[in-house]
Amino acid sequence: MLIHLPSQVRKIVDSFLKHVVDPGFVYDTEYLTHTFFDRVRPSARSKVVEAAAKFAVLTLGDTAIKIKPEAFADRMAKCLRSFAERDADLVKKAVVRSGYGCKG
Structure with missing residues (x-):
């Protein structure tokens, strides 16, 4: 039984991006994985990971991001x-799709 109804994919991805770009961002793996990975639908999880992969390799630009692209990528x-x-295979596939991962 679900305690919280899953959010729509776009809402989750937007929330994730806002969290990471926030000037007060503190890297907390438990919070990140709980909020944006464990508690979301598989389709939303995939989209969050894909967005992270694309921004991590600087393949996406967004004028709403007010920190240096390199810092955001880090x-x-x-x-x-x-x-x-949580899911190494999902991350590997997202990195390959971003265009910078090695296929193998």
């Missing part, structure tokens, strides 16, 4: 490491 790379602890 934060996203940390998030990917946290997500990989």
Whole structure:
């Protein structure tokens, strides 16, 4: 039985991006994985991981992001490491799809 209804995919991805870009961002693997990985539907989980992979390798730009792209990419790379602890295969596939991962 679900305690909380799963949020829509877009809402989860937007919330994740806002959290990571926040000037007060503190890397907390438990919070990240609990909030944006464990408690969301598999489709939303995949989209969060894909967004993290694309931003981690600087393949996406967004004018709403008010921190340096390199700093944002570093934060996203940390998030990917946290997500990989839960599902390494999902993260590997997202990195490959981002265009910078090795296929193998």
